[in-house]
Amino acid sequence: MTESGEERLNRLRETVRARLSEKRCRHTLAVEDMVARLCALYCPEETERMRAAALLHDITKELSVPEQVVLCHAYGIPIGEDDLLAPKTLHARTAAAQIPVEYPEFDDPTIVSAVRWHTTGHAEMTLTEKLLYLADYIDDSRTFRNCVILRRYFWGADPQSMTAQAREALLRDTLLLSYDMTVRDLIDEGTPVAVDTIEARNELLRGKG
Incomplete structure (x- = not known):
């Protein structure tokens, strides 16, 4: 009997849990x-694929910085000085690298890329990358001020009643607001801002994202 998509997700969920x-x-x-x-x-x-990506996106989040660095070396992931000054972004790369090794049945380009970019974003993001990035920012478990603001901004606009074009504009505006808030917070903290985040924001400002 062939395993259904829901059964695969249930099995993955228990493994991740x-x-x-x-x-x-x-x-x-x-x-x-x-x-x-x-x-x-x-x-x-x-x-289905994006639910799998969501389940996998933080599988290495709780590792220490030294453990993240070890994984980066093991998977051939380059680490720069800025990465070590702002190591919270490393888990996106190590999680994406672990998927083909530990979860090969979910080694799908759409899943892996969404996990890879869910923290910083980047220029020329795909729709699925944008959706996981946003879901991670505004999920209902988030109580941080910026997360609450962004969640209300998006859902308060009633996207279900919009035309497809208006809905796309709302996604763009919500992502731009998220980048603005992230950059401001990082500046206030004295933390380096990922170049990928700046490039993603600039692309949206140019109307190309």
Whole structure:
């Protein structure tokens, strides 16, 4: 008997649950729910893959910085000085690199790229990359001020009632606002801003994203 997509996701969910803390697991499941809601608006055909990406996006999040560095070396991921000054972004790269090794049945370019870019974003993001990035920012478990503001901004606009064109504009504006808030926070913290984030923001400002 062929395993259904839902059965595969259920199995993945239990595997991921076993390696995460209760708090991280709550967030992960909330991101899975949020990305499914976003896919329903923008690309229903990608829902299964994006739910898998959501389940996998933080599988290395709780590793220490030295452990992240070890994984980066093991997977041939280059690390710069800015990465070590702002190591919170490393888990996106190490998680993406682990998928082909530890979860080969989910080694799908759409899944891997969404996981890879869910923290910083980058120029020329695909729709699925944008949706996981946004889902991670506005999932219902997030109580940080900026997350609440962004969640209300997006859902308060009632995207379900919009035309496809208006919905695309809302996604663009929401992403731009997220980058603005992220950059301001990093500046206030005295933390380097990822070049990928700046390039993603600039692309949206030019109207090309």
